[in-house]
Amino acid sequence: MTEPGTADHDAPRPLVLLLHGPNLNLLGTREPEVYGTATLDDHVASATAAADRHGLDVEAHQTNHEGELVELIHGARGRCAAIVINPGAFTHYAWSIHDALAAFDGVVVEVHLSNPNAREPWRHTSVIAPVATGTIAGFGGLGYALAMQAVAARLTAR
Ligand code: DQA
Secondary structure, three states: OOOOOOOOOOOOOOEEEEEEOOOHHHOOOOOHHHHOOOOHHHHHHHHHHHHHHOOOEEEEEEOOOHHHHHHHHHOOOOOOOEEEEEOHHHHHOOHHHHHHHHOOOOEEEEEEOOOHHHOOHHHOOOOOHHHOOEEEEOOOOHHHHHHHHHHHHHHHHO
């Protein structure tokens, strides 16, 4: 039995689903002046290391297909404690991803490397933000570590 205030080292660690949408597989060479030179693998590695420091496990996927993201979100139901998602351009119009996230009963963090609100007007709308616990944008790859910290804080507060 676990004493109050002590960690249960046998308890399974909460699982965070880390999702990336379209064109993010090109990170490293895609518009480096906007998105930096770190690759998607670099971001997944630093997100996973940050999650580990907070006692969280990570399962990561990237897809260029909207329906595949919807199915990955469905697969998180009842299995994952949180979803950290950079939906790429789907952020701005993919209501199917909004609806899938609305049906997920856990913490949702929307992450953007750039700050879409400081860019073209069509990027100023996020259809994901209304169903996210919170959004982190404009801090480059640091956003993923901040997202994992936010997930851990939210799960502890529950
Ligand atoms: C992005 C911002 C989106 O507007 C854009 O379509 C992306 C990347 C970001 O991480 O800054 O693909 O989500």
